[in-house]
Amino acid sequence: MDGTLVDTEPILGGALLAVLGESGVPAELVGRTAVQGASVAENLARLSGLAGSVLGAQELYDRVNSRVLDRLRAGIAPLPGALELLRTLRRAHVPCALVSSSYRTMVDAVLPSLGGAEFRVTIAGDEVGRPKPDPECYRAAAAELGVEPERCVVVEDSPAGISSGLAAGCVLVAVAPTREPVALAVDGLTGVTVGRLARLVDGEL
Numbered sequence: 001m002d003g004t005l006v007d008t009e010p011i012l013g014g015a016l017l018a019v020l021g022e023s024g025v026p027a028e029l030v031g032r033t034a035v036q037g038a039s040v041a042e043n044l045a046r047l048s049g050l051a052g053s054v055l056g057a058q059e060l061y062d063r064v065n066s067r068v069l070d071r072l073r074a075g076i077a078p079l080p081g082a083l084e085l086l087r088t089l090r091r092a093h094v095p096c097a098l099v100s101s102s103y104r105t106m107v108d109a110v111l112p113s114l115g116g117a118e119f120r121v122t123i124a125g126d127e128v129g130r131p132k133p134d135p136e137c138y139r140a141a142a143a144e145l146g147v148e149p150e151r152c153v154v155v156e157d158s159p160a161g162i163s164s165g166l167a168a169g170c171v172l173v174a175v176a177p178t179r180e181p182v183a184l185a186v187d188g189l190t191g192v193t194v195g196r197l198a199r200l201v202d203g204e205l
Helices: 009-022 040-050 055-072 082-091 104-114 136-145 159-168 192-203
Strands: 097-099 119-124 153-156 171-174
Touching: 009 055, 009 082, 055 104, 082 104, 082 192, 097 104, 097 136, 119 136, 136 159, 153 192, 159 171, 171 192
Parallel strands: 097 119, 153 171
Antiparallel strands: none
């Protein structure tokens, strides 16, 4: 979801900076790449550690989450090509799953901006025992869709997500630079078609 269909990271980053700043944590200690694609629990542990005893993990989560959810519920613009691809997949009767490291409350806040009916399955980070880069989430999504993992295309932008999809045995499309052996690397979803994805699944470039 984050970084592929919508860009919530500036919203999350702004909320983190604001809350941690109120606790005396300098902005330069909060790096964007340090939270990209990581599980919420991992981020909370690291960032609450920066705040020392001033701000515990649960309080940090509650305060940041409140700010982020208010902003997301007001609506967020999908990234270029995202809605077009989802709609063409639906018209082609290709079932889709949304798999995110974000917690369920954040996923549900974003779904209206994406048209929630586009997804047959949604899996949030707090609904799996082992988050990305473990393959559990993508294997679970494939099972719920009733499709073998190797017949699924995973679109990811983070190292943890790419590793998760590859370990699950899925076909990987990366929308960010990577050295991993993905099937396709693109700058974004504009121009990605159902036919192109089908060829990847069939082992064609």
